Amino acid sequence: MDLNNRRTIRKFKSQDVSDETLRPLFEKAFRASTTGNMQLYSVIVTRDKGQKEKLAPAHFNQPAYANAPMVITFCADFNRFTKWCEQRNATPGYNNAESFACAVLDATIVAQTFCVAAEEAGLGICYLGTTTYNPDQIAEVLQLPKLVVPIVTLSVGYPDENPSCSDRLPIEAIVHQERYKDYTKEDIDRIYAEKESLEENKKFVEENHKENLAQVFTDIRYTKKDMEFFSQKLLDFIQKQGF
Amino acid sequence: MDLNNRRTIRKFKSQDVSDETLRPLFEKAFRASTTGNMQLYSVIVTRDKGQKEKLAPAHFNQPAYANAPMVITFCADFNRFTKWCEQRNATPGYNNAESFACAVLDATIVAQTFCVAAEEAGLGICYLGTTTYNPDQIAEVLQLPKLVVPIVTLSVGYPDENPSCSDRLPIEAIVHQERYKDYTKEDIDRIYAEKESLEENKKFVEENHKENLAQVFTDIRYTKKDMEFFSQKLLDFIQKQGF
Numbered sequence: 001m002d003l004n005n006r007r008t009i010r011k012f013k014s015q016d017v018s019d020e021t022l023r024p025l026f027e028k029a030f031r032a033s034t035t036g037n038m039q040l041y042s043v044i045v046t047r048d049k050g051q052k053e054k055l056a057p058a059h060f061n062q063p064a065y066a067n068a069p070m071v072i073t074f075c076a077d078f079n080r081f082t083k084w085c086e087q088r089n090a091t092p093g094y095n096n097a098e099s100f101a102c103a104v105l106d107a108t109i110v111a112q113t114f115c116v117a118a119e120e121a122g123l124g125i126c127y128l129g130t131t132t133y134n135p136d137q138i139a140e141v142l143q144l145p146k147l148v149v150p151i152v153t154l155s156v157g158y159p160d161e162n163p164s165c166s167d168r169l170p171i172e173a174i175v176h177q178e179r180y181k182d183y184t185k186e187d188i189d190r191i192y193a194e195k196e197s198l199e200e201n202k203k204f205v206e207e208n209h210k211e212n213l214a215q216v217f218t219d220i221r222y223t224k225k226d227m228e229f230f231s232q233k234l235l236d237f238i239q240k241q242g243f
Numbered sequence: 244m245d246l247n248n249r250r251t252i253r254k255f256k257s258q259d260v261s262d263e264t265l266r267p268l269f270e271k272a273f274r275a276s277t278t279g280n281m282q283l284y285s286v287i288v289t290r291d292k293g294q295k296e297k298l299a300p301a302h303f304n305q306p307a308y309a310n311a312p313m314v315i316t317f318c319a320d321f322n323r324f325t326k327w328c329e330q331r332n333a334t335p336g337y338n339n340a341e342s343f344a345c346a347v348l349d350a351t352i353v354a355q356t357f358c359v360a361a362e363e364a365g366l367g368i369c370y371l372g373t374t375t376y377n378p379d380q381i382a383e384v385l386q387l388p389k390l391v392v393p394i395v396t397l398s399v400g401y402p403d404e405n406p407s408c409s410d411r412l413p414i415e416a417i418v419h420q421e422r423y424k425d426y427t428k429e430d431i432d433r434i435y436a437e438k439e440s441l442e443e444n445k446k447f448v449e450e451n452h453k454e455n456l457a458q459v460f461t462d463i464r465y466t467k468k469d470m471e472f473f474s475q476k477l478l479d480f481i482q483k484q485g486f
Contacts (some may be wrong), residue, residue: 003271003356004270005274005285008276018390026396026414026417026418030411030412031249031411032358035369035370037410042417043417044419045421080426084431085460089430089455090455090458090462092467093461093470093471096375096470096474097477098470104351108352112275116246116356127278142423155374165279168280169282174273174282174286175285176285176288177287178289178291179287179294180385180387188326212326212331214328217279217333218328218334218484219333222279222336223336224334224335228336234340234344235340
């Protein structure tokens with residue numbers, strides 16, 4: 001799968017992904033850029049049926065989770081580096097927001113590089129957005145210590161479907177030259193026109209008895225109430241982990 | 244440059260990177276996974292000498308910034324999506340931490356996919372860690388509205404150096420099976436042994452008159468005082484942008 005034609009995979013064959021297959025993917029992923037070469041991440045592989053079942057509620061047992069042979073959780077990790085400092089008579093100061101930001105970037109960069117390598121190798125992946133919803137439950141199952149926060153969970157396996165590429169906004173809608181050019185009413189109409197005109201999206205609106213696609217997002221998929229609930233949960237958990 | 248041999252580039256030829264070269268890289272990058280297909284990011288290209296000079300202090304005018312023909316700033320952006328919702332009689336609820344987290348992941352995933360595509364195309368990149376230090380100054384120069392926060396800045400250009408790969412921790416130090424296995428004293432010694440034994444790192448310790456490599460990090464490169472200062476600045480700015 002090349003970068004132009006990649007598709008998220010939500011249906012996987014039952015076939016396991018071996019350690020021999022995974023290792024070179026991790027090797028590639030860990031070559032990615034990292035803040036000051038500190039490698040502020042850890043990766044947890046979940047294959048065991050019991051563990052996967054315990055983790056399921058945190059991911060709302062969504063189909064893309066349930067039918068994957070494995071998931072991999074990428075964590076922001078300042079625990080290992082901090083332990084190293086403490087053991088070397090060096091005083092770490094990494095229990096704060098800036099350190100957390102560095103570790104989040106590191107973990108995400110590695111996760112995405114893993115995805116590119118995995119897709120090149122014929123695997124399929126799906127990002128589970130639930131990771132930032134329920135980091136507390138995930139941390140409990142994976143036994144994450146302080147200064148470790150789960151950031152990205154990927155379902156990984158051999159694809160058992162061949163979906164078409166999903167739509168994207170026009171490039172001009174995303175790329176700004178020199179300065180951010182804020183969007184006029186006309187810009188917004190133009191940018192979202194194609195998305196709104198797609199048959200699958202029209203069907204989506206109809207099925208949900210909404211006036212338009214934007215309302216499907218605000219009233220059903222990503223509601224203010226949910227986002228505020230998960231915000232508080234996320235902030236509490238980050239603080240609990242010591243950042 | 245394949246993923247196994249990639250190197251960060253800090254010295255660039257003066258040659259410009261054309262829009263014709265950039266466009267297919269953005270096309271690839273924007274195919275990457277994004278939360279609910281919301282594409283919660285914007286990208287700002289800085290080539291203009293005047294703009295690049297104004298942005299320089301925010302990046303401490305570091306050599307990897309100064310000698311690059313261009314930089315690209317990847318922003319977490321809920322402004323565009325929110326405007327769309329408002330224009331469609333839909334009530335957005337995206338001025339909170341969970342929404343910010345989604346947009347940070349989206350922006351970082353796109354930035355890293357851009358890096359992979361750029362390196363494949365013979366370009367070199369360098370992540371500038373200064374973006375989370377001085378997001379306020381960057382936002383001012385790039386005129387970022389509310390709900391837009393700069394997350395990643397990349398120096399981009401044709402490489403004018405051929406550095407060797409930097410060291411990485413052993414894979415076993417990063418990957419955990421089923422559960423996070425916290426590090427014992429012996430684990431830490433073993434994991435960091437190779438890094439500590441490298442000639443370049445020993446030289447680094449000596450030049451900085453420190454006892455060991457960890458102290459170079461805690462006392463010089465990433466001090467508690469700096470991290471706390473930039474934490475407050477970052478948190479204040481995220482709040483100012485409305486998240």
